[in-house]
Amino acid sequence: MRSSFLLTAALLLAASPAAAAPTCSWQAAWASAQMAPEGNNVLPAGTLTDATLRQIVRPSLGGKAVRVRVSNVFGRAPLTIDAASIAHAAGNDSARVRAGTVRALTFGGATGVTVPPGAEWLSDPVTLPVAAFDDLAVSIHLPADPDGQTSHPGSRATSWIVKGAATAAADLAGATGTDHWFQLSGVDVERCAxxxxxxxxxxxxxxxxxxxxxxxxxxxxxxxxxxxxxxxxxxxxxxxxxxxxxxxxxxxxxxxxxxxxxxxxxxxxxxxxxxxxxxxxxxxxxxxxxxxxxxxxxxxxxxxxxxxxxxxxxxxxxxxxxxxxxxxxxxxxxxxxxxxxxxxxxxxxxxxxxxxxxxxxxxxxxxxxxxxxxxxxxxxxxxxxxxxxxxxxxxxxxxxxxx
CATH class of the missing domain: 3.40.50.1110 (SGNH hydrolase)
Incomplete structure (x- = not known):
C-alpha cells in the first residue's frame, strides 16, 4: 500500500509544471530598423564588390545559441551572400575577434544565400554562448555590390570593410571603418526563460x-x-x-x-x-x-x-x-x-x-x-x-x- 502511494506521488510530481523542463525559444537580442540610405550614408559604388563586411552589435540578452537575420528589404534585385560568420568581438572599436570564437553561419545548410528583393533571411542556428552586452562581430562576404543598399545609417557603431573573403579571419588588416550598418537587421538567441x-x-x-x-x-x-x-x-x-x-x-x-x-x-x-x-x-x-x-x-x-x-x-x-x-x-x-x-x-x-x-x-x-x-x-x-x-x-x- 505504501509503495503504491509513493509511486503515485512520484508520478504526479514528475507531471507537475514545476518539475517540467523550462521551455526554450528564440528571442530577439538585438535589432535595427532598416531603410534605404541617402546622400553620404550610401557606400560608393563597388565598395562591397568582393568584400567582407564585419559589423559589431551588442545584444542585451544572452543565450546558448544564436541566429542572424540579413536584410534585402530595400534591394532592387536579389542579394547574394556567399559566406558569413559570427564571433565574439575583441572590442567594439576594432575589427578583431576573440580567438576560437568564430562560427561559420549557414542558410538551410548552405554556406551562402540569395535573398529576394524586399525580403529578409534567417541563418541556421549556431552554438555560441552569448551573455547580455557581449559585443558580437557578424561578418558577411558579398561577391557583388547590392543593387539598392539596405541600411541603418545611425548605427552609432563602427563597421569594417575589407576586400576579399575574410569572414573566418581573426582580424581584417587594412579594413576601412564606416559608422553605419548594412544588410543586417537582427540577432536572436535561444533562451530557456x-x-x-x-x-x-x-x-x-x-x-x-x-x-x-x-x-x-x-x-x-x-x-x-x-x-x-x-x-x-x-x-x-x-x-x-x-x-x-x-x-x-x-x-x-x-x-x-x-x-x-x-x-x-x-x-x-x-x-x-x-x-x-x-x-x-x-x-x-x-x-x-x-x-x-x-x-x-x-x-x-x-x-x-x-x-x-x-x-x-x-x-x-x-x-x-x-x-x-x-x-x-x-x-x-x-x-x-x-x-x-x-x-x-x-x-x-x-x-x-x-x-x-x-x-x-x-x-x-x-x-x-x-x-x-x-x-x-x-x-x-x-x-x-x-x-x-x-x-x-x-x-x-x-x-x-x-x-
Whole structure:
C-alpha cells in the first residue's frame, strides 16, 4: 500500500509544471530598423564588390545559441551572400575577434544565400554562448555590390570593410571603418526563460542622435542596463522618422509590422514618435487650423492603431509623451505647434489609450519654461537630449511595468 502511494506521488510530481523542463525559444537580442540610405550614408559604388563586411552589435540578452537575420528589404534585385560568420568581438572599436570564437553561419545548410528583393533571411542556428552586452562581430562576404543598399545609417557603431573573403579571419588588416550598418537587421538567441523583449519604436531621440560611436549611451542602452539582461531592449528608432508619412526611412505605420511585430519574443512596446510630424507641419509655411486638427487626429489615430495591433499580438503598450522643442531652430515651432504637442500628449495621458504612459515630457521639460527642454538635458539644439538627458530618460522608465 505504501509503495503504491509513493509511486503515485512520484508520478504526479514528475507531471507537475514545476518539475517540467523550462521551455526554450528564440528571442530577439538585438535589432535595427532598416531603410534605404541617402546622400553620404550610401557606400560608393563597388565598395562591397568582393568584400567582407564585419559589423559589431551588442545584444542585451544572452543565450546558448544564436541566429542572424540579413536584410534585402530595400534591394532592387536579389542579394547574394556567399559566406558569413559570427564571433565574439575583441572590442567594439576594432575589427578583431576573440580567438576560437568564430562560427561559420549557414542558410538551410548552405554556406551562402540569395535573398529576394524586399525580403529578409534567417541563418541556421549556431552554438555560441552569448551573455547580455557581449559585443558580437557578424561578418558577411558579398561577391557583388547590392543593387539598392539596405541600411541603418545611425548605427552609432563602427563597421569594417575589407576586400576579399575574410569572414573566418581573426582580424581584417587594412579594413576601412564606416559608422553605419548594412544588410543586417537582427540577432536572436535561444533562451530557456520566458520571453519579455522590449521594442523601443521611435525617431532620432530613440536612435541616439548626438551619441558618439561605440559609446552605447542611448536612452535604450541605459534602460537595457537597468533590466540587467533579464529582457532585451531592441532599438528600432530611425533618425528623422515620422508617424504618418515617409521621410528618412518609411513611416512608423509603414514599418510597424516588420520592426515591431516581427521581433521574436517581444512582449512590450514603447512608442516615442511624432515630434517630426508636428515640426514639419509649419517648418516651411504656416498651416491652417484645419491642418493642425488633422495632424493631431492623424497622429493619435496612428497611436490607436499601434496599440490595437500590438495588443492583438500579446504585447503591452507603453506610450511616451512628446518632449518640448520650442527653442529648436530647424522647426522654429510657434504657439500653434505647441498646442498640437499638448493635445497629442493629453491623448497619450488619457486612461485606457495605452497600457502604461511614460511621461518623458514631464521629466525632461524646463519647469520655468515648460515648452523647452531643461538646460541640463538639452544637447544644444532644443530638440535632442544631451547624454545626461538620455540617462534621465532611461531612469524615468518604470522597469517594474516591463516585467
Amino acid at each position: 520566458a520571453p519579455g523583449g522590449v521594442v523601443a519604436f521611435g525617431d532620432s531621440i530613440t536612435d541616439g542622435y548626438g551619441v558618439k560611436p561605440n559609446t552605447n549611451a542611448r536612452w535604450t542602452d541605459g534602460l537595457a542596463k537597468r533590466l540587467g539582461g533579464r529582457a532585451a531592449v531592441l532599438n528600432l528608432g530611425i533618425g528623422g522618422n515620422r508617424v504618418l508619412l515617409d521621410g528618412l526611412g518609411p513611416s512608423a505605420m509603414a514599418r510597424f509590422d516588420r520592426d515591431v511585430l516581427g521581433q521574436a519574443g517581444a512582449k512590450h512596446l514603447i512608442v516615442l514618435e511624432g515630434i517630426n510630424d508636428i515640426g514639419v507641419l509649419t517648418r516651411e509655411q504656416p498651416a491652417t487650423p484645419a491642418a493642425h486638427r488633422a495632424l493631431v487626429a492623424g497622429v493619435t489615430g496612428a497611436y490607436a492603431q499601434m496599440v490595437a495591433r500590438a495588443r492583438a499580438h500579446g504585447m503591452t503598450v507603453h506610450l511616451a509623451t512628446i518632449m518640448p522643442f520650442a527653442s529648436n531652430a530647424y522647426y522654429h515651432p510657434g504657439a500653434a505647434i505647441e498646442a498640437d504637442r499638448q493635445a497629442i500628449n493629453a491623448w497619450i495621458r488619457t486612461a485606457g489609450n495605452a497600457d502604461h504612459v511614460i511621461d518623458f515630457d514631464r521629466i525632461m521639460r524646463d519647469p520655468a519654461r515648460p515648452d523647452r527642454l531643461a538646460p541640463g538635458y538639452d544637447s544644444g539644439d532644443g530638440l535632442h537630449p544631451s547624454i545626461a538627458g538620455y540617462a534621465a530618460m532611461a531612469a524615468a522608465v518604470d522597469v517594474a511595468a516591463l516585467r
